[in-house]
Amino acid sequence: MKKSPWTRPTRRSRVAALAGLTAAAVVVAGCSSGGSGGSGTPSSKSTALTASAPGITAQQITIGSHQPLTGVAAPGYDEIAPASNAYFQYVNAHGGIYGRKIVYKYLNDQYDPTVTSTAVHQLVLQDNVFAIFDGLGTPTHLAVVKFLNASKVPDVFVASGCECWNETATEPYTTGWQIDYVREGKILGNYIKQHFSGKKIGYFYQGDEFGQDGVKGLDDELPKSQVVARQSYNPAVTNIAPQITALKAAGAQVVVSFTVPAFTALFKLGSLKLNYNPQLVVSDVGSDPITLAGLLEAFAKQGGATVAGNQLTQGIITDGYLPSLGSSSNSWIQLFTKIHSQYLSKLPLDGNVAFGMAVAYTFVQAMFKAGRNPTRQDLMNAINGGLPQGPSVAPYAYSKSNHDGITGAYMAVVKNGALSETGPVQVTDTSATGAVTAAGSTPAAAPASGIPSP
Amino acid sequence: MTLARHLAAALVAAVVIALLSVQLSAYRDYQLAEVAAYLVAVAGLTVLIGLSGQISIGHGAFMAIGGYTTALLLTHLGWPLALILLGSVVVAAGGGALFGLAAARLRGPYLAGATLMLAVALPTVADQYQHLFGGDQGLPVTITAPGFLGPTFPPTRWQAWVTAGSALIALILLANLTRSRVGRSWRAVRDDEVAASLSGLNVARLQVLAFVVSAACAGLGGGLLAVVTGIVAPGAYTLTLSIALLTAAVLGGFGTLPGALWGSLVLVLVPTYLTNLGASHGLSGAASSSVPIAAYGLILIVVMLVFPAGIQGGLRRLFGSAAVAPTARPRWLIPFTSLRRPAQSRENQEEGPS
Numbered sequence: 131m132k133k134s135p136w137t138r139p140t141r142r143s144r145v146a147a148l149a150g151l152t153a154a155a156v157v158v159a160g161c162s163s164g165g166s167g168g169s170g171t172p173s174s175k176s177t178a179l180t181a182s183a184p185g186i187t188a189q190q191i192t193i194g195s196h197q198p199l200t201g202v203a204a205p206g207y208d209e210i211a212p213a214s215n216a217y218f219q220y221v222n223a224h225g226g227i228y229g230r231k232i233v234y235k236y237l238n239d240q241y242d243p244t245v246t247s248t249a250v251h252q253l254v255l256q257d258n259v260f261a262i263f264d265g266l267g268t269p270t271h272l273a274v275v276k277f278l279n280a281s282k283v284p285d286v287f288v289a290s291g292c293e294c295w296n297e298t299a300t301e302p303y304t305t306g307w308q309i310d311y312v313r314e315g316k317i318l319g320n321y322i323k324q325h326f327s328g329k330k331i332g333y334f335y336q337g338d339e340f341g342q343d344g345v346k347g348l349d350d351e352l353p354k355s356q357v358v359a360r361q362s363y364n365p366a367v368t369n370i371a372p373q374i375t376a377l378k379a380a381g382a383q384v385v386v387s388f389t390v391p392a393f394t395a396l397f398k399l400g401s402l403k404l405n406y407n408p409q410l411v412v413s414d415v416g417s418d419p420i421t422l423a424g425l426l427e428a429f430a431k432q433g434g435a436t437v438a439g440n441q442l443t444q445g446i447i448t449d450g451y452l453p454s455l456g457s458s459s460n461s462w463i464q465l466f467t468k469i470h471s472q473y474l475s476k477l478p479l480d481g482n483v484a485f486g487m488a489v490a491y492t493f494v495q496a497m498f499k500a501g502r503n504p505t506r507q508d509l510m511n512a513i514n515g516g517l518p519q520g521p522s523v524a525p526y527a528y529s530k531s532n533h534d535g536i537t538g539a540y541m542a543v544v545k546n547g548a549l550s551e552t553g554p555v556q557v558t559d560t561s562a563t564g565a566v567t568a569a570g571s572t573p574a575a576a577p578a579s580g581i582p583s584p
Numbered sequence: 585m586t587l588a589r590h591l592a593a594a595l596v597a598a599v600v601i602a603l604l605s606v607q608l609s610a611y612r613d614y615q616l617a618e619v620a621a622y623l624v625a626v627a628g629l630t631v632l633i634g635l636s637g638q639i640s641i642g643h644g645a646f647m648a649i650g651g652y653t654t655a656l657l658l659t660h661l662g663w664p665l666a667l668i669l670l671g672s673v674v675v676a677a678g679g680g681a682l683f684g685l686a687a688a689r690l691r692g693p694y695l696a697g698a699t700l701m702l703a704v705a706l707p708t709v710a711d712q713y714q715h716l717f718g719g720d721q722g723l724p725v726t727i728t729a730p731g732f733l734g735p736t737f738p739p740t741r742w743q744a745w746v747t748a749g750s751a752l753i754a755l756i757l758l759a760n761l762t763r764s765r766v767g768r769s770w771r772a773v774r775d776d777e778v779a780a781s782l783s784g785l786n787v788a789r790l791q792v793l794a795f796v797v798s799a800a801c802a803g804l805g806g807g808l809l810a811v812v813t814g815i816v817a818p819g820a821y822t823l824t825l826s827i828a829l830l831t832a833a834v835l836g837g838f839g840t841l842p843g844a845l846w847g848s849l850v851l852v853l854v855p856t857y858l859t860n861l862g863a864s865h866g867l868s869g870a871a872s873s874s875v876p877i878a879a880y881g882l883i884l885i886v887v888m889l890v891f892p893a894g895i896q897g898g899l900r901r902l903f904g905s906a907a908v909a910p911t912a913r914p915r916w917l918i919p920f921t922s923l924r925r926p927a928q929s930r931e932n933q934e935e936g937p938s
Contacts, residue, residue: 200874243722244820247813248618252856255611255740269721273815276726280739337714338721364711364720366818 179229182503185260191497192233193263194253196246196270199238202365206391206421206482207266210289211236213486214264216473221581227497235259241365243273250274254283261286261509264489268292268340279303284509286496287489287535291415292339293560296533305513305528307489307535309451311340311388312560314413314539315347317449318386320566321541322411323351330358332382334373334397336389337362344388344413350562358382363393370396378406389416395425398442410446414539417448418481419547440547448549449539451522452488455479456548461576462521488521491582495520498584523555524569534560538569590759594752605744613740614812618852620747621808624754626832627844628801631758634839635767636794637774638687642699644826645706646799649676650806651816655723665727669750669807676803677796684795688788703826707818722817725810747808754804755841761797770794831880835887837894846895854879
C-alpha cells in the first residue's frame with residue numbers, strides 16, 4: 131500500500147506535467163465557448179425579421195443586467211429585476227416587440243464592483259447581449275461604463291441617479307433613467323428651505339458619487355450656515371453609531387439622508403437607541419416604506435427587540451418620481467397591479483416593483499422606436515431623439531447631448547406605510563442656479579393594452 | 585540545467601497559450617486572464633504553506649496591496665505596464681517583509697489569527713483615505729493594447745497575453761527557487777526547525793524570506809487581477825478572497841505549482857459554470873448565486889476525502905508517475921490534528937485511511 135514518502139517525481143516528469151497542465155487548462159477553458167455575435171447591419175425597411183445586431187435574432191432580443199441579489203444592497207433592490215422581467219413576460223405574452231420575445235438575463239454582483247466587472251464581461255462577451263439594461267448601483271456600474279462604451283454596447287437606463295451617466299461626449303452609450311441625485315437633492319433642499327427655515331440641518335450620505343451628487347444638489351439650495359453636520363458612511367461597514375452620535379452632538383434637527391434602504395433603517399434604529407429623533411428627509415432610493423418596514427423589523431429582531439415597522443416610518447419626508455402606489459385610481463398603478471398579480475404575486479407590490487416595471491416599460495418604448503430590425507446604434511438614436519413621458523411624473527431629458535432621465539419629482543410623506551403626496555410635481559436642472567419650478571406637463575395615462583405603441 | 589528545462593517548458597506553454605488565445609472567444613480569453621492572475625497568487629501561497637510550513641489566511645490583503653499599487657501608479661505616474669507590475673511586486677514584497685517579521689515569531693493557530701487580522705483590517709484602509717484610494721467605489725485600471733497590434737485587436741486577448749506571460753515568468757522563478765538551496769532549506773525548516781537550525785540554517789530569516797516571496801506573488805496576482813477586471817475596490821479583497829485562495833491551494837495540493845493551476849481553474853470556472861447551470865434550470869437569481877458557494881464546500885469535502893493531497897496529489901497517485909512529495913500535511917496543521925512533535929509528522933503521511 132504505502133509508497134515511500136521519499137520517492138520524488140523526476141524533474142523531467144514535473145516539468146512536462148507543468149507544461150502539459152498549463153496547455154490542458156487552456157483547452158478546458160476553451161471548450162464550450164460561446165456563439166459568435168453577428169455584426170450589425172443597418173436597419174432595413176423590409177418586414178422580415180433578421181438578426182440585425184448581437185443579441186437579436188428573428189425570434190428574440192437578449193438583454194442583460196447586473197443586480198445585487200445578495201449582500202448589503204439586496205433588501206428591496208433584489209425585487210427590481212424580477213419586476214422588470216414580469217413586465218417583459220407580459221409584453222412577450224402580448225406580441226412581444228415586433229414579434230420578438232425579450233430574454234432578460236440578470237446576474238448577481240453582490241453590490242461589489244469587481245464582481246460587476248466579471249458579470250458584465252460574461253454578459254457581453256459570452257452571452258452576446260444586445261444591451262445592458264438597468265444595471266444597478268453607482269459604485270458597481272462605474273466599474274463597467276468604460277468597458278461598455280469601448281465595446282459600443284448600449285448601456286441604457288442605469289438604476290442609479292448618479293450624474294455620471296450623463297457624459298455624452300465620452301460615454302455616448304450610457305444613459306440614466308431615474309431622477310438624478312443632483313436634481314433630487316435640489317428638490318429636497320428647496321422643500322427644506324421653505325418648511326424648516328432656521329432649523330439646524332445634518333447630512334447623512336453614502337460616501338461615493340451617489341451621496342456626493344445628492345449633497346451637491348442640497349448645497350445648491352440650502353444656506354451653508356444652516357448645515358451643522360455632514361456625515362458619510364461606507365456600505366461595507368454597518369456600524370454607523372459614530373455618525374449618528376456626531377449628528378446628535380451637532381444638534382441637527384432635520385437629517386437629510388442619501389442612503390440605500392438598509393442604511394435608512396440602521397439610521398432610524400440607531401438614532402432611537404440614542405434617544406435622538408430628528409425629522410428624517412430621505413431620498414427616494416432609500417425610502418420605500420414597505421422595504422423599510424421589513425428591514426426595521428428584521429434588524430430589530432436581530433438585536434432582540436420588537437418594533438412596528440410602519441410606526442417607525444411614519445412621518446418620513448421623501449420624494450417620488452413615479453405615481454404613488456397608494457393612488458389606486460392611477461392608470462399606471464392599475465397596470466402594475468395587474469401585472470404584479472399575474473406574474474409576480476410572490477413579491478410585495480412596493481416601490482421597487484413599480485420601479486422595475488416602469489423602467490422596463492421605458493425600454494420597450496425605446497425598442498419600438500428603434501425599429502423592426504435595430505442595430506445597437508439605432509437604439510441609442512431612438513433615445514437620443516427623446517422618449518415620450520411614460521409612467522414617470524415628469525418628462526425625460528433625453529437628447530443627443532443629455533442622457534439624464536426623469537427631470538422632476540413630487541414631495542411626499544410616509545403615512546401608514548404608503549407615500550402620501552404633499553405637493554405638486556416640480557422640475558429643475560442640474561445646474562447650481564437653475565430654479566425648482568412646477569412641472570408644465572401632465573403625465574399621460576397608461577395605454578389600455580399596457581404596451582407602448584410602436 | 586533545471587532553469588533550461590523550466591524555460592523550455594514555459595516556452596511551450598507560452599506558444600500553446602498564444603495559439604489558443606487567438607482561437608478562443610473573447611470571454612474565454614477573459615477567463616484565461618483571470619485564471620492566470622489567480623494562479624500567481626495561489627502559487628505563492630502554496631509555496632509558503634507547502635514548503636516553508638507557514639500558514640496565511642490573509643493573502644487577499646497582499647493582492648489588495650498589489651492591486652492598489654497598480655491603480656495608483658497607472659493613474660498618477662502613467663508608467664509602462666511592465667514597470668507598474670514590477671512596482672506592485674516590490675511594494676507587496678515590502679508588505680510581506682514587514683508582516684513576515686512578525687509571522688516568523690508566531691506558530692500554528694497564532695500565525696493563522698494574525699494573517700486573518702490582516703485580511704480583515706487592510707481593505708478598510710481604502711475607506712479611511714477616500715481621496716487616495718477612492719473609497720468603496722475604488723479606482724479604475726484601464727489598459728489598452730499597444731498600437732502596433734492594430735485597432736481591432738481584442739482587448740481581452742491582450743489582457744490574456746499580459747497575465748499569462750506574467751504568470752509564466754513568475755512560475756519559472758518559483759519553480760527554480762523551490763528546487764534551489766533556498767527551497768531545500770525551507771523544507772528542512774518545515775520538517776524540523778530545531779534540526780534545521782542545528783544544521784546552520786537561519787530559521788527566522790528563511791521564514792521571512794518565504795513570506796516575502798509569497799507576498800510578492802500575491803502582489804503580482806493582485807495587479808494582474810486589477811488589469812483584468814479594470815477596477816480595484818475594497819469589496820474584492822475581503823476575507824472571502826483570502827479563504828478562496830487558501831481553498832484553491834488546498835484543492836490543488838500544497839507545495840505543488842501544477843496544483844496551484846488546478847486550484848485557480850476551480851476558483852474561476854466553477855462559479856460561472858454553476859451560476860449559469862442554476863439559472864438555466866429555473867433557479868431564481870438569488871438561489872443560483874448561492875449554488876457556487878455550496879459547490880465549493882462540496883468539492884472541498886470530496887477532494888479531501890478522495891485525494892487528501894489535493895488534485896495534483898490525486899493525479900500523481902492515479903497515474904502513478906511518482907509518489908506524493910512529503911508535503912501533504914504542512915506543519916501549521918499539526919496543532920489541529922496531532923499533539924505529536926513536528927519531526928514525527930512524517931509518519932502521518934498516508935494518503936488516506938489505510
